[in-house]
Every structure is written in C-alpha cells, then in structure tokens.
Amino acid sequence: MFCYQCEQTAKNEACVKLGVCGKQPDVAALQDLLTHALKGLSQVAVEGRKVGVSDREVNVFTCEALFTTLTNVNFDPEDIARFIQKTVEMREKLKARVKAAGGFVDFAQGPATLQPATSVAEMVRQGEAVGFDKDPEPNQDIRSLKHTAIFGLRGVAAYADHAQILGQEDEAVYAGLQEILADTVRLDLALNDWVGRVLRVGEINIRAMELLDAANTGTYGHPVPTKVPLGHRKGKAILVSGHDLKDLEELLKQTQGKGITVYTHGEMLPCHGYPGLKKYEHFYGHYGTAWQNQAKEFAAFPGAILMTTNCLQKPQESYKDNIFTSGVVGWPGVCHVDRWDFSPVIQRALELPGFSEDTNGAHVMVGFARNTVLGVADKVIEAVKGGAIRHFFLVAGCDGAKPGRNYYTRFVELVPQDCVVLTLACGKFRFFDKDLGTIGGLPRLMDVGQCNDAYSAVQIALALSKAFNVGVNELPLSLVLSWYEQKAVAILLSLLYLGIKNIRLGPSLPAFISPNVLQVLVQNFDIKPISTPEEDLKAILGS
Incomplete structure (x- = not known):
C-alpha cells in the first residue's frame, strides 16, 4: 500500500500499511488500478475527439469513477472492482467507434491495453503494480506535479459529477479532464509542461464549480440568510x-x-x-x-x-x-x-425511537453566498472606505482530526473587531457557532457555503476588486486555508490559476509536493505554511 493523497497521511509521508482514513490495502490497490484504467479510457477519449467522436456516457462515467477514488468515498472492494470492469468495457466499445471513424487506437502497451483479472484478489495485485509509488517518471519534481494534477482532477470529477446530476455539463470540462489524465501516462513532458497542466486543472475546476453553482442556484434558488x-x-x-x-x-x-x-x-x-x-x-x-x-x-x-x-x-x-x-x-x-x-x-x-423531546439550543446563520453579499456590496464598500472594515479574512477549507487544526479556531477568535471573516467548507465547524457581532449591520462571520462555494468567494473577491479598481491581490483580503482531501487540492489550484497570492495553508503541506515544487509555489505565488495565529495576524495586519 502507498497512499499520500490526503493531509492526514501517516507521518506526513504516506500510508503504507493501513489508511488513516480507514482504507484497507486492497481498496487502495483497487483505487490505483481504477485510476490506471481511467487513464487508458481517457487516452482513447482523447483520440476520439480528434476524429469527432465524443461519448457522453463515457464522459459522465469517467467523472463518477474518478470520484470514487477520492478520500472517504468508497471503501467497498467489490464495488471498485465493478468500476474497473466497466471502465475497460467502455474503453473497448469506444475504441471500436474511434477506429471506425479513422482514429488511432493501436496502443501497444500501458493503461489503454489493461485487461483486468477475473478475481478481486488478482485485481489487487494488478493495482499494487501501478500505484503512485510505482510511477515510471524518473524526475521527482515532474512526478510531484503529475500526482498533484491527478489529485486535483479527482476534486474536479466530484464537482462535475454533482453538477451533471442537476443537469449542468460542459464538454470542455470532460475534454480537459481526460486530456490531462491521459497525459499522466506520458514520459516526454518537461517540468514547465506539467506546471502548465497543473494550473490548467485549476482552470477546469473553476468551470466545474461554476457549473455546480449554476446547478444548485438554478434548481433551488440563491441562498438567503x-x-x-x-x-x-x-x-x-x-x-x-x-x-x-x-x-x-x-x-x-x-x-x-x-x-x-x-x-x-x-x-x-x-x-x-x-x-x-x-x-x-x-x-x-x-x-x-x-x-x-x-x-x-x-x-x-x-x-x-x-x-x-x-x-x-x-x-x-x-x-x-x-x-x-x-x-x-x-x-x-x-x-x-x-x-x-x-x-x-x-x-x-x-x-428507531427518534428524539424523545424538543430542545431549544443555539443557532447559526447560513446563506451568505455571492448573491447575498454582492446584494449589499454598497454597504461593504462604504464600510471599507469609511474605515469601519479594515480587512477581510477567508478562513476556509476542510476539517480533520490531526492535531494543529485548533489554529483556525484561535485565529478567528483573535481577528480584530474591525475585520470580517468569510468561511466555507467543513473547516468552519471549528468556529461556526461563535458570535462575532456585526459591523455596520453586517455579520462579522459570514458562511459562504460548501467547499464548492469557493466559486462564490472568488466571485465576491473579483467583484470587490472591480469596485475598488484594484487587483485581487491588492484587496484588504487574506486567505487562510485548511486542506484535507482532493477537492481542496482542486480549489487551491484554481486560486493559483487566478494568480491569487499570499495564501496561508495548513495545518501541514501536502506530502506529494516535492521541495523544488514547493519552492516554485513560494516564489511565484508567495504561498506560506501557517505558523501561529498571533504571528500570522501580525504579518497580515502589520500590528
């Protein structure tokens, strides 16, 4: 077993005996084999588009199947084995269509020729041979970027799957995902090629989150406080x-x-x-x-x-x-x-018995997505120009069990009274029930939504930058993020694609990011690991 896709991976290196998430070695191997098979299906899909062949069923399935490999989704080996079999069946049917259209399908080796074993136990052995630690890419930094792209694509697949369930799809998302997944098989791409592809994952994810936002709001209306x-x-x-x-x-x-x-x-x-x-x-x-x-x-x-x-x-x-x-x-x-x-x-x-009595506990506020916040943009702008609001903090991301995440609770507690905290995803549960009061009638703590509602947060930032006639990085806005799984990776790549800098990330940095790649991120985007709430607030606010 070798798995290092999440933040809680053992020793911040890799889970090699049992997944911290509870994933068994056989499941890890099967997920690796499924990922390998999907690379092969994607190779055929890429060739198909060259001759005008694109299969919606294949596209939707690719996202659904890749979604199952994301952390804490599917732990059932029989279920994953069925996904592997179906991947290969779809690949062969697509091959026939592509060949009939005059396209290339004569792959000599690799995932596009994979024939899964007839038993789950044998599939596990096949999976162990194609795991992330068996990647034939000799360059550590290229391998790091390649794996970052794969993990980001898993997040993209999740959002694309959610969106298509509610009727929102884009061929460009499917095509981009499959092209990059197919490219992970190649050994002829240079470091800069993979830097570009990693940022393209971020670009594709922005579109996937936009589709999901349109799906959710188009079906259920814009969230209201x-x-x-x-x-x-x-x-x-x-x-x-x-x-x-x-x-x-x-x-x-x-x-x-x-x-x-x-x-x-x-x-x-x-x-x-x-x-x-x-x-x-x-x-x-x-x-x-x-x-x-x-x-x-x-x-x-x-x-x-x-x-x-x-x-x-x-x-x-x-x-x-x-x-x-x-x-x-x-x-x-x-x-x-x-x-x-x-x-x-x-x-x-x-x-089951249900609850035996009513309780009148506390309450929390939700519904501060982009439509709500931008609906009072004039008040926000006035408060900033008048000095009532000094700074905005987006304290967001995934929660987890590993020590160090109390940083985010303490950070929010220490945020000065003239600052606003935006939050989204499950990281907010460290502080979601705190009463931070208001500024000019606006709550100081605003819940933007789920992790995919990072799209809303980005739209708020872009609208404010336009209103103030400055770049996003010049706004009085700081991003303090926590990550756990691959949707968070996709969101981070989206922020980097947009050129957003000075992101603080924790509680630990990804194990799949090599030292040289980390140096590139620091140099180009000024991305920083979190330190202490006191030190980070002082660095951001200057006091």
Missing part, C-alpha cells in the same frame, strides 16, 4: 451528511407527511439557505459538526443516517444498521440505496 437551529424536535429523525443537494431534495419529498424530521450534518448545513429546500416544513436543523466526529455523533443520533457523497468513516457497530449510502459512496456491509429510492432509509427511521 437563514437562522438554523442546532437543537432538535421531538419525533422520528433522519440525518443527511455529505454534499449532494439532489439526494436531500428527493429525501425531503419522500418523507413529507410521514412524521419524520430531516436534519443536516457536516457540509449539508448550507442547504438550509436554499429557498427550494427550506420550504419543506420538516427540514428543521443541524446536528453535529464535521466529518471526523461522526463516530461519536452518529452513535448518539436516534434515527437513520444517509451519506450522500464523501466524508464517510468506518461505521461503528452501534449504528451500522442505521446508516445508508447513496451515489458513489460505499462501505462493505452497509446498505446502499438506489438513486433515488430512499424507502429503506425512511423505514429504518420509523423503526
């Missing part, structure tokens, strides 16, 4: 975690009139701000915090639990019968529901 209870109601309950809005909507439709209250967990919290979802009366509040606390939180939840995308951890025996997966998510022995038939989830919720 909404007060979300952290308590619960008496009665039967279902908890929804992950990121998928369509799954939540379908569950809400199917639970109407059944006496079940639906709660959000993790990155589903921002869903309460969407008009098309908040209209359901039995969609009530938020339960729990970030993904890494689910073992304790899920064990205490007296209802059924639905995992819609990534962020799944090994289910404990105490609630294994209560948890369900959907979409690309999977765990051996956990009931997987067909999209979008949530009757097993509903039935289990009706069997």
